[in-house]
Amino acid sequence: MRVKICGITQAQQGQAIAALGATALGFICVERSPRYVDAQHIQQIIQTLPTTVDRIGVFANASLTDIEGVLGIAQLTGIQLHGDEPPEFCAQVKQLFPHLEIIKAFRVNTVESLSPISEYVEMIDTLLLDAYHPQQLGGTGKTLNWDMLDKFRPAQPWFLAGGLTADNILQALDSLTPDGIDLSSGVERSPGDKDIPKVTQLLNNLSKIN
Numbered sequence: 001m002r003v004k005i006c007g008i009t010q011a012q013q014g015q016a017i018a019a020l021g022a023t024a025l026g027f028i029c030v031e032r033s034p035r036y037v038d039a040q041h042i043q044q045i046i047q048t049l050p051t052t053v054d055r056i057g058v059f060a061n062a063s064l065t066d067i068e069g070v071l072g073i074a075q076l077t078g079i080q081l082h083g084d085e086p087p088e089f090c091a092q093v094k095q096l097f098p099h100l101e102i103i104k105a106f107r108v109n110t111v112e113s114l115s116p117i118s119e120y121v122e123m124i125d126t127l128l129l130d131a132y133h134p135q136q137l138g139g140t141g142k143t144l145n146w147d148m149l150d151k152f153r154p155a156q157p158w159f160l161a162g163g164l165t166a167d168n169i170l171q172a173l174d175s176l177t178p179d180g181i182d183l184s185s186g187v188e189r190s191p192g193d194k195d196i197p198k199v200t201q202l203l204n205n206l207s208k209i210n
């Protein structure tokens, strides 16, 4: 099971979270997020991390030029597209960065909102399902209706995100079998300030099922 902790802003916290066993760290490249980190700062953090941990840049409705700008500075291993990017844009990103993992996030609130996912099959490597929030793109702490996903069997590997915590993760994984989980606000003291004891608790709880 992949474990991605998103919204890393501090090198020491990134190192501690990687040492605890998270397999991927996410860096928010969306300027209006309270978890935003610029490319230089991301690269400073990355330089302190083990090379085995996946390093994902999270973008939302960014231009190709902006994504290229960040990738020119920060040694990321993946790009998460968390806005309303159409399949054609994802294909362009994949063509520009064929060696990187392309993750497309979908903010879902109804079974119908899962339908467009099939149009992205060729263009991306991994899916991420997050909760829909009318004002915020991500890091909302809002939980998906997991029952809605009981017949969700995508062609690609997928992450479950949205309001996951150490306390509800076993319940989520009791009914669903994602390839990975993604957490942000559920393991924080405040936006961008990760709570290491909460991450420890999360990984302890996960070890009961792995």
Ligand SMILES: O=C(O)c1ccccc1NCC(=O)[C@H](O)[C@H](O)COP(=O)(O)O
Binding pocket: 006, 007, 026, 028, 030, 033, 034, 035, 058, 059, 060, 082, 130, 137, 138, 139, 140, 141, 142, 161, 162, 163, 164, 182, 183, 184, 185, 186
């Ligand atoms: O976290 C943010 O601030 C953010 C801002 C803009 C776009 C995406 C963002 N986060 C993306 C993530 O992958 C989060 O981990 C995901 O939304 C889950 O967050 P949470 O519900 O707080 O666990």
